[in-house]
Amino acid sequence: MKTRLSAVAAALLALLVAVLAFGQPAHAAAGFSVANGRLYDANGTEFVMRGVNHAHTWYPQQTSSFADVKALGANTVRVVLSSGDRWTRNTNADVANVISTCKGNRLICVLEVHDTTGYGEQSGAITLDRAVDYWLSLADVLAGQERFVIVNIGNEPYGNQNYASWATDNANAIKRLRAGGLTHTIMVDAPNWGQDWSFTMRDNAASVFAADPARNTVFSIHMYGVFDTAAEISDYLGRFRSAGLPIVVGEFGFNHSDGDPDEDTILAYSQANGIGWLGWSWSGNGGGVEYLDLATSFNPANLTTWGQRLFNGANGIRQTAREASVFSSLPPTTPPHTTPPPTTPPPTTPPPAGGCTATYTVTGQWQGGFQGEVRVTAGSAAITGWTTRWTFANGQSVSQTWSATVTSSGATVTARNVDYNGRLAAGGSTSFGFIGGWTGTNSLPAVSCTVS
Structure with a gap:
């Protein structure tokens, strides 16, 4: 046994x-x-x-x-x-x-x-x-x-x-x-x-x-x-x-x-x-x-x-x-054909309670063109839709976009959410991107965000 x-x-x-x-x-x-x-x-x-x-x-x-x-x-x-x-x-x-x-x-x-x-x-x-x-x-x-x-x-x-x-x-x-x-x-x-x-x-x-x-x-x-x-x-x-x-x-x-x-x-x-x-x-x-x-x-x-x-x-x-x-x-590397991100935070508009903020970033840049991203963040309450706007100061233009509906009127660009990214929980974020053109200077515009 x-x-x-x-x-x-x-x-x-x-x-x-x-x-x-x-x-x-x-x-x-x-x-x-x-x-x-x-x-x-x-x-x-x-x-x-x-x-x-x-x-x-x-x-x-x-x-x-x-x-x-x-x-x-x-x-x-x-x-x-x-x-x-x-x-x-x-x-x-x-x-x-x-x-x-x-x-x-x-x-x-x-x-x-x-x-x-x-x-x-x-x-x-x-x-x-x-x-x-x-x-x-x-x-x-x-x-x-x-x-x-x-x-x-x-x-x-x-x-x-x-x-x-x-x-x-x-x-x-x-x-x-x-x-x-x-x-x-x-x-x-x-x-x-x-x-x-x-x-x-x-x-x-x-x-x-x-x-x-x-x-x-x-x-x-x-x-x-x-x-x-x-x-x-x-x-x-x-x-x-x-x-x-x-x-x-x-x-x-x-x-x-x-x-x-x-x-x-x-x-x-x-x-x-x-x-x-x-x-x-x-x-x-x-x-x-x-x-x-x-x-x-x-x-x-x-x-x-x-x-x-x-x-x-x-x-x-x-x-x-x-x-x-x-x-x-490991030390960071900068991919070729791109420029480093700005050293100062991009401008934002403080949100009211329940509103939203938006930040604008150049994620890549080459001669005559660039790729940008705008990140939208809900404020202290959930939102069901958002609209962002900015005005280019140096003649830049937007030629291609994704994850937002974008229209331009002169130098002013308006971007609205699409069906799948309009609803954000309090503090939640989403982003959309675009391809643009520039000559001479590609400064960062101030971008606003409103609940829609």
């Missing part, structure tokens, strides 16, 4: 250790870690991705894109790389430069190998095992970057066929990466072109997570036409939350050839539940999905409808992104 009780006690102890290990942060080499379904940076601060995908491997000359997406408020960029199997290999030196550029712009860098896309269905696609070969060849570049880099093993590693080995192949890939010395947080994509309509990732994520000796793996779902209802989105993401497994929306769009994703629910549910996301994609799309460009021709001053929604709409990047705390110890 004593022997039997000892065996039972030992079994219970082993189970308790396993449960605790599942819920405790992984101790990566001063890098990101996972605990209870959440991602934490090296300071132990929870980090929620709010960013975009950038097709670096096809547009390597567009290095200014990192500064551009940072200037628009992003905290993360997912970078498309190639192992050299389907496209030109991104060399160790190039990947080192990508990481340096991300860090210089205070962006967390999610690096992904794209050559795995659609394996089993797409001609030329490579295995996850082959992708691991590429990552291990980058070991000298990745070492020491655990605070700033997340390794996404392979993009959409299976199509709609031959995906039954997804769990085994990902578990083996993770083990190889760990054995090869990589201590970074690892991200794994779902099968079925990333959309997991078969629920293969959803139903096997726990076993893949447990296969990681560091317990430092994040799962990535891509949401396009499969996720066209609020119920599908909340059910899928909610199951990961309930299971205590980390999930991010690694790609999504506002439209797609396979259906119309419900981007409003993706954004709202993610914000309410602390789930990270990365919109597809900054610029350069082709093959009939050019509408997925967030910026036209890589120009941050020419955001598309999708770009305006993602960066400036409700629950978008400007409203919800928070910079990773690990950058607090």
Whole structure:
């Protein structure tokens, strides 16, 4: 009896250790870690991705894109790389430069190998095992970057066929990466072109997570036409939350050839539940999905409808992104083609009780043009609508706006709330943005706010 009780006690102890290990942060080499379904940076601060995908491997000359997406408020960029199997290999030196550029712009860098896309269905696609070969060849570049880099093993590693080995192949890939010395947080994509309509990732994520000796793996779902209802989105993401497994929306769009994703629910549910996301994609799309460009021709001053929604709409990047705390110890950088913010606070109009205030900021400036933002804050009582006004003193003009209805009469500009951002709780804030032109001087105007 004593022997039997000892065996039972030992079994219970082993189970308790396993449960605790599942819920405790992984101790990566001063890098990101996972605990209870959440991602934490090296300071132990929870980090929620709010960013975009950038097709670096096809547009390597567009290095200014990192500064551009940072200037628009992003905290993360997912970078498309190639192992050299389907496209030109991104060399160790190039990947080192990508990481340096991300860090210089205070962006967390999610690096992904794209050559795995659609394996089993797409001609030329490579295995996850082959992708691991590429990552291990980058070991000298990745070492020491655990605070700033997340390794996404392979993009959409299976199509709609031959995906039954997804769990085994990902578990083996993770083990190889760990054995090869990589201590970074690892991200794994779902099968079925990333959309997991078969629920293969959803139903096997726990076993893949447990296969990681560091317990430092994040799962990535891509949401396009499969996720066209609020119920599908909340059910899928909610199951990961309930299971205590980390999930991010690694790609999504506002439209797609396979259906119309419900981007409003993706954004709202993610914000309410602390789930990270990365919109597809900054610029350069082709093959009939050019509408997925967030910026036209890589120009941050020419955001598309999708770009305006993602960066400036409700629950978008400007409203919800928070910079990773690990950058607090690094000196700030000024993105190219921009001017520093003013050293004195922008003028405001004190609100009456229950009124509102507005602040005007130049967030980016280049020769002949600039990007501005106006933040509206309710006073001591909730409001149901607002109107702001200002008068330019130096001949400036407004050419493009988002998240407000803007009209101009001479030098005077009037901006009113749109449907989704008029109601503000007491002390609550919202913002809208615009692109403008200037010559000579671009001084800050005084801006007023009235309740409407």
